[in-house]
Amino acid sequence: MSNRYIGKSIKRVEDKRFITGKGKYTDDMVLPQQTYAHIVRSPYAHALVKKIDISAALAIEGVVAVFTGDDIRNAGINGVPCGWQVNFKDGTTMKEPSHPLLVGTGDTIKHLGDAVAVVIAEDRNIAADAADAVEVDYEVKNAISNPFEAVQAGATPVHPEVAPNNIAFDWTLGNPRDEVDAAIAASHHVTTLDFINQRVIPNAIEPRVAIGHYDTTSEKYTLYTSTQNPHLIRLMMSAFVLGIPEHKVRVVGPDVGGGFGSKIFHYTEEALVVWASKQIERPVKWTSERSEAFMTDAHGRDHVTKAEMGFDKDGNVMALRVKTYANLGAYLSLFAPAVPTYLHGTLLQGLYTTPKINIDLVGVFTHTNAVDAYRGAGRPEATYLLERLMDLGALEMGMDPADLRFRNFIPPFDGVTQPGYQTQVALQYDSGNYEGVLKRGLEMLDYKGFREDQKEALKNGKLLGVGFSTYVEACGIAPSAVVGSLGARAGLYESAQVRVQPTGKVSVYTGSHSHGQGHETTFVQIVADKFGIPMEDVELIHGDSDTVAFGMGTYGSRSLAVGGSAIMKSIDKILEKGAKIAAHKLEANIDDLEFNEGKWTVKGTDKSISFGDVSLTAYVPHVYPEGLEPGLDFSSFYDPANFTYPFGCHIAVVEIDPETGKVKLKRFLAVDDVGNVINPMIVDGQIHGGLAQGIGQALFEGAIYDDNGQLINGSYMDYCMPRADDLPMFEIDRTVTPCPHNPLGVKGAGEAGCIGSTPAVVNAVIDALWSGGHQVKDILMPLTPERVWRAMQ
Amino acid sequence: MQLTGSHTLEAPTAQVWKMLMDTEILAKIVPGISRLEKIGENEYNAVSEIKLGPVSGSFSGGLTLSEIIDNQEFTLNVSQNSKIGNADAAIKIILKDLGNQTELSFDGDARLSGLLARTGQRVLSGVANSLTKQFFSNFDEELQN
Numbered sequence: 001m002s003n004r005y006i007g008k009s010i011k012r013v014e015d016k017r018f019i020t021g022k023g024k025y026t027d028d029m030v031l032p033q034q035t036y037a038h039i040v041r042s043p044y045a046h047a048l049v050k051k052i053d054i055s056a057a058l059a060i061e062g063v064v065a066v067f068t069g070d071d072i073r074n075a076g077i078n079g080v081p082c083g084w085q086v087n088f089k090d091g092t093t094m095k096e097p098s099h100p101l102l103v104g105t106g107d108t109i110k111h112l113g114d115a116v117a118v119v120i121a122e123d124r125n126i127a128a129d130a131a132d133a134v135e136v137d138y139e140v141k142n143a144i145s146n147p148f149e150a151v152q153a154g155a156t157p158v159h160p161e162v163a164p165n166n167i168a169f170d171w172t173l174g175n176p177r178d179e180v181d182a183a184i185a186a187s188h189h190v191t192t193l194d195f196i197n198q199r200v201i202p203n204a205i206e207p208r209v210a211i212g213h214y215d216t217t218s219e220k221y222t223l224y225t226s227t228q229n230p231h232l233i234r235l236m237m238s239a240f241v242l243g244i245p246e247h248k249v250r251v252v253g254p255d256v257g258g259g260f261g262s263k264i265f266h267y268t269e270e271a272l273v274v275w276a277s278k279q280i281e282r283p284v285k286w287t288s289e290r291s292e293a294f295m296t297d298a299h300g301r302d303h304v305t306k307a308e309m310g311f312d313k314d315g316n317v318m319a320l321r322v323k324t325y326a327n328l329g330a331y332l333s334l335f336a337p338a339v340p341t342y343l344h345g346t347l348l349q350g351l352y353t354t355p356k357i358n359i360d361l362v363g364v365f366t367h368t369n370a371v372d373a374y375r376g377a378g379r380p381e382a383t384y385l386l387e388r389l390m391d392l393g394a395l396e397m398g399m400d401p402a403d404l405r406f407r408n409f410i411p412p413f414d415g416v417t418q419p420g421y422q423t424q425v426a427l428q429y430d431s432g433n434y435e436g437v438l439k440r441g442l443e444m445l446d447y448k449g450f451r452e453d454q455k456e457a458l459k460n461g462k463l464l465g466v467g468f469s470t471y472v473e474a475c476g477i478a479p480s481a482v483v484g485s486l487g488a489r490a491g492l493y494e495s496a497q498v499r500v501q502p503t504g505k506v507s508v509y510t511g512s513h514s515h516g517q518g519h520e521t522t523f524v525q526i527v528a529d530k531f532g533i534p535m536e537d538v539e540l541i542h543g544d545s546d547t548v549a550f551g552m553g554t555y556g557s558r559s560l561a562v563g564g565s566a567i568m569k570s571i572d573k574i575l576e577k578g579a580k581i582a583a584h585k586l587e588a589n590i591d592d593l594e595f596n597e598g599k600w601t602v603k604g605t606d607k608s609i610s611f612g613d614v615s616l617t618a619y620v621p622h623v624y625p626e627g628l629e630p631g632l633d634f635s636s637f638y639d640p641a642n643f644t645y646p647f648g649c650h651i652a653v654v655e656i657d658p659e660t661g662k663v664k665l666k667r668f669l670a671v672d673d674v675g676n677v678i679n680p681m682i683v684d685g686q687i688h689g690g691l692a693q694g695i696g697q698a699l700f701e702g703a704i705y706d707d708n709g710q711l712i713n714g715s716y717m718d719y720c721m722p723r724a725d726d727l728p729m730f731e732i733d734r735t736v737t738p739c740p741h742n743p744l745g746v747k748g749a750g751e752a753g754c755i756g757s758t759p760a761v762v763n764a765v766i767d768a769l770w771s772g773g774h775q776v777k778d779i780l781m782p783l784t785p786e787r788v789w790r791a792m793q
Numbered sequence: 794m795q796l797t798g799s800h801t802l803e804a805p806t807a808q809v810w811k812m813l814m815d816t817e818i819l820a821k822i823v824p825g826i827s828r829l830e831k832i833g834e835n836e837y838n839a840v841s842e843i844k845l846g847p848v849s850g851s852f853s854g855g856l857t858l859s860e861i862i863d864n865q866e867f868t869l870n871v872s873q874n875s876k877i878g879n880a881d882a883a884i885k886i887i888l889k890d891l892g893n894q895t896e897l898s899f900d901g902d903a904r905l906s907g908l909l910a911r912t913g914q915r916v917l918s919g920v921a922n923s924l925t926k927q928f929f930s931n932f933d934e935e936l937q938n
Contacts, residue, residue: 043878043907112906132876140906291911708904714911 045709069104187310206257300374343378465768511551532598557748661789690753878907
C-alpha cells in the first residue's frame with residue numbers, strides 16, 4: 001500500500017505519445033505485401049441489385065481482386081450476428097434478418113451505403129478509382145426512414161419475408177398497463193409530451209479501419225481493427241460469420257481514436273477483409289472515408305415517443321406512461337435490441353418515487369443505417385423523457401422545478417446500512433443521495449439570484465432561462481446472470497491478469513479497452529499504490545486477444561467498475577502469496593506481517609522485505625515456502641453483483657435572442673456522483689467530453705434522412721458538431737457516494753456527461769420562452785435558431 | 794427538391810415550341826449539356842457536366858418527353874447517373890400564348906441520391922436557380938440569332 005496516486009490528478013501517461021503524434025492507430029500499420037480495399041456502396045436506400053459488372057474494374061492496372069455479394073454468397077458466409085435477443089410480448093422470437101457482408105445479385109439493398117462489392121488494389125487511389133468502375137444495375141424502390149410511419153398499414157417493408165410489418169419486437173416493462181392507466185386517470189394533473197429524440201451520428205475522430213491478414217505459414221488469421229472490443233469481435237467473427245476456429249484468430253485493437261459506442265460492434269468490413277486476405281493471400285486494409293463513417297458507423301437515439309406523467313395536487317408523481325417507437329435501422333446491430341429496452345425502459349424510475357410506471361415499446365426496421373449504443377445508450381433517452389416531463393410539469397402546474405424534484409426524490413440510501421432501492425422497472429439501485437447533488441447545483445447556480453436576473457433580463461427584452469436535469473444511470477455493465485435472463489447472448493464480466501516480473505516490475509493485462517479513457521494511467525495508479533511501487537514500474541497491456549485473457553471490452557462506463565475490480569482480485573491474490581513468501585524469508589508468522597509502502601514488515605520490528613525482493617524470490621525460489629508454487633502471476637475474472645448507479649444534477653442557463661431565435665448557452669453546471677474517484681482530472685475530462693456531446697444533441701446535431709432514405713447531411717459541411725466556442729467554461733463538482741458492491745467503490749464516469757446534459761439545455765430554452773410568455777411545450781432537437789424563432793411566433 | 798421557374802420569351806408560342814423540340818438547339822441552350830442525341834421518338838441520350846458547389850461530375854442518362862400537347866405543354870423526364878450520385882426528375886413544362894410573346898414555365902421535383910444528396914443538397918437550390926437563369930438567358934440569346 002501507498003498513498004501516492006489514488007485520488008490524485010496524475011497527468012495521463014498515454015498523452016505523451018498522442019500529443020507528439022506517436023500514437024499507433026490501425027491505419028498507421030503497413031504490413032508487408034499489404035493491399036487496399038475500397039467498398040462499392042449503394043447510393044440508394046432501397047433497391048434490387050439486378051446486375052453487378054466488375055469487368056471494367058478488373059481491367060484497371062493495379063487491381064488485385066474484386067469480390068461481390070455473389071462471391072460471398074457462393075462461399076457460404078453468414079452475415080454479422082446480433083448479440084441480444086428481445087422477444088415479443090407474447091413470447092415469440094425477435095425478428096432477426098440476416099446482415100450479409102455484401103449484397104449479391106437478386107438481393108435487396110436495405111439502406112444507403114449497403115455494400116455490394118469490394119475492390120482490392122495495390123494502393124488506395126487505384127482501389128477507389130476501380131470501385132467507381134464497378135457497374136451496378138439497381139432497380140430503385142420506395143424507402144422508409146421514420147419508425148412511426150414504418151409501422152403504419154401499407155408501409156414499405158424492409159424485410160418482407162422476415163418482418164412484413166417492419167416490427168422487430170414489441171416489449172413492455174413495469175407495472176401492468178391497466179394499473180398505470182388508472183393512476184394516470186386519477187391524477188390531478190397530467191403532463192404530456194409527444195416528442196422525437198433525434199438520430200445522432202457518433203463521429204469518432206478516427207474513422208473505422210480494419211486490416212485482415214491471413215498468414216500462409218501458420219494458417220492463422222489476424223485482424224487489426226479500430227475497436228472497443230477485440231475479444232467479442234474475435235468470437236463473433238470466428239464462430240458466427242467466417243466459421244474459423246477461434247484459436248486460429250487474433251484480433252488486435254491498437255490505439256483507437258474515440259468510439260463513443262460506435263466501435264463496440266462487429267462490422268461487416270472486419271469479416272470482409274479477413275476473408276479477402278485468405279483469398280488473395282495478402283494483407284487487406286480498409287480505411288473508412290469520413291463520408292462512409294457518416295453512412296455506416298452505427299448511429300444513436302432515434303425514438304418517437306409519447307410520454308405522460310401524472311401528478312397529484314401537491315406535485316407528487318403518481319404515474320408514468322410511455323409509448324415509444326425505436327428506430328433500429330435496416331439491420332440489427334450487435335447490441336441494438338438492448339438499447340431501447342434494457343438500457344432505457346429500466347431507467348424510467350429516474351430519481352423519483354413514482355409508484356406506477358409502464359413503458360410500451362416497438363422496435364422498428366427502416367431503410368436507414370443501424371442504430372445501436374451511442375454514449376449513454378438508452379439512458380440519455382430515458383433521462384430526456386423524464387427530465388423534460390419534470391420541468392414542463394413544473395411550468396404547467398406553476399411550481400418550482402427544483403422544489404418539484406425535492407418533493408419526489410428517493411431519500412438517500414447508502415446500500416450498506418440501508419438497502420438498495422427497488423424500482424418499478426426491474427433494477428435495484430445500489431446507493432444514492434439525490435438531494436445532495438441538486439442542493440449543490442442550486443448553490444453553484446445561485447438560484448435565487450438567477451430568478452432575479454431572469455426578471456431583469458425580460459425588462460431589457462432578453463429571454464433568460466434555466467433548465468434542470470437530475471439523472472441516474474445504470475453503469476458498470478453488467479452482472480452476467482441478470483443480463484443473460486434479459487436476452488444477452490454474452491456474459492459481461494471482465495478479465496485481468498497481474499504479472500509481477502522477477503525484478504518487481506509489473507505487467508497488467510486487462511480485457512477492457514482504452515480508446516480515450518486513460519486506462520494506462522488510472523489502472524496503473526491503482527496497481528502502483530496497492531503494491532507501494534512507482535507508477536513507472538507498472539505497465540498496462542490491453543487490446544490484443546493473443547496476450548490478454550478473454551474480456552468484454554469497454555462501453556457502458558464499465559472499465560473501472562468491472563475491469564478495475566478484476567485487477568483488484570489479482571492484486572489481492574498476489575499480496576496474499578507475496579505475504580507467504582515474505583513470512584518465510586523473514587522467518588516470521590504471516591499474521592505478524594504488515595504490508596506498507598512496498599514492504600512487508602514484522603510488526604514492531606525493523607525486519608522487512610521489499611516487494612521487489614519477494615518478486616525475485618518467487619522466480620528464484622531457492623529459499624521458499626514448502627508446497628508453494630513458484631511465480632507471482634494471477635489471472636482473475638470479475639462478474640459484478642449489480643450494475644452501478646452514478647447520478648447527478650446538470651443545470652443549463654441560456655439566453656435567447658428574441659429577434660433571431662439563437663440560443664446562447666451562458667452557463668453549464670454539472671454535479672456528478674460517480675462514486676469514488678481514482679483520477680479526478682480524468683473524470684473531469686470524461687464529464688467535459690460527455691457534456692459537449694449531450695449539448696451537441698440539444699443544440700446542433702441530428703442526422704436527417706429524406707423520404708427516399710438519403711442521408712442529406714452526411715458531411716462536416718452539413719452535420720453540425722459542437723465546437724469549443726459554442727460552449728461556456730463548464731462549472732463542475734462532485735459528491736461521493738461509494739458503490740457498495742465493488743472493491744473500489746467506483747461507479748463509472750464515461751457516459752454521465754452525455755446522459756444528463758441534453759434535457760437541461762432544452763428545459764432551459766423552454767423556461768426562457770415561458771418567461772417571455774411563449775407557452776411552448778416542445779421544440780424538435782436540435783434547437784436551431786429557426787426552430788426556436790418559429791416556436792415563438 | 795422542387796424545381797420551378799418562369800420567364801417570358803420574345804417569340805410566339807409556335808416558334809418556342811419548335812425550338813424546344815429541336816435537339817440541336819436544346820443542347821445549346823440547356824446549361825451543362827455536352828451531348829444530346831435522339832434515340833427514338835421523344836427519347837434522347839444526354840451527357841452533361843455539372844458543378845454543384847463542392848461536388849462536380851459528369852452525368853449521363855436519358856431524357857424522355859411525355860404527355861405532349863403540341864404548342865402547349867409536355868413533361869420532361871430526366872434520369873441522370875454519375876459517380877457522385879444520381880438525379881431523377883419529372884418536370885412539367887407549360888407554354889402560355891401571349892401573342893408575340895410566350896410565357897415558359899416549369900414545375901417539377903428532383904430526387905437525388907448518393908454523394909449528390911449527401912453533400913450537394915444545401916447548395917443545390919442556389920445552383921438550380923442559377924442554371925434556370927442561364928437556361929432562359931441562353932434561350933433569349935438563341936431567339937435573337
